[in-house]
Amino acid sequence: MRWAALGLMLLAWSGLASARTSFEASCEDAARDAGATFSTRESGWRVDNTASYRDLTRMKRPGVRNGYVLGLTRTESRVAIQVDGTLLTSPDGAAECVLPRIAVTLYYQPIVVYVSREFEPDSCTYDEILAHEMRHLKSYLDYLPKVEERVRARLGGRFAGKPLYARAGESRALLQREIDRNWMPYIKAEMGRVEKLQAAIDSPTEYARLSKVCQGEVQSLIGSTRRSRS
Template sequence: MRFLPLLLALFCCNSFADVCDELPKPSVTVKLHEEPVGLGTVTGLRTLSLMGPRSLQEGQRVLGLTRGAAIVRFETRVVSRVDASRQWECASPQISVTYGFSPLTVYVAKEFPKDSCAYREIYQHEQRHVDAYRQHLAGIEKELADTLSRRFTTGGPWRGPIGQARTRIANELEERWGPYVRREINKVELVQAQIDTPEEYRRVAERCDGAIKKITLQALQR
């Protein structure tokens, strides 16, 4: 009789292991959100300067601006099996992560007509920022996938009391991993600052035979 508890324990463990073996492996899929870049041409120089970076040096004006709002979305499907005792479950999370910018908008100050040399110069400068946004997003995809996979797909299915896996996973994604992904996305600002150097501001301002500088001064004197 003294061997009965041990035999029961072995039976329960083996049953639980069999239930876990029925599940697919946990997975994490990372996808880049894509949408067309918006264009804003009705905002004036003064307002764009307020919307722009606080690091502007004296005399610098924001002629154009590219802004993106970081987003992250989690879609989670949890496949679970309950053991014979009805006290425990195995759960396999299937997680899809979508990240990117929405919206991503290029602004050119309304003082520069669309068919003008000034507009083209400013728009071309802003395209460098758009390219930087896209390159940054592509560059962090593997790091995001590796980090999330280490957390959610290593070690097989999750084991615990019935009904808790979904809540635990949802809370952790919202509280820990959502902010993490946004921080990684927003590191693009370091790249953007390298584009908007004082030298680049001066270069753009001097283009079009001085028309950009002239229009800017006229707009600010009104």
């Protein structure tokens, strides 16, 4: 991650005076309240039994004709960052500092757990598919606190108790630019890592196991639905 713009700005400010000015002292004292807060939010989840296995296959593998998907867990990750802060101006009006207060919220869109409508609820195969999808659900929910911890360590240390200096009229824009160009992409990338965990759950071994559960009920049902459409 690059902090060149802000780094040069801070160096330039430091070079304006060999000793700390009263303005700098005011900024640094007031910056004790500067920093970032972090939270995760649950948006809930539900089970949907209305889609066919063909629908689920298209949802997960658009354009792929071979194979089938019996269950699917879908959501989208979201990052909300609110940027605020107190602004102080130097006595001569040439410079300013902003004391950042940043609030980061991590959450998912409501999670939908699909089980193919070809399988009756509480049947052997339905329960097996649902149990598999519950692993996906748990993986999503367990991952959020881990992302929060990593982001807290990086972003929290960046802004805690630190004023950001700039020429008059520029500090808020520089702060927002740093959030948009550096921190938002970083947090989104961290959130996206959960998809690797999801892919590991859908291993070839697990797919093979599910295709044979309940005395071959999956193969029998899928085969009968295919024959009925031929």
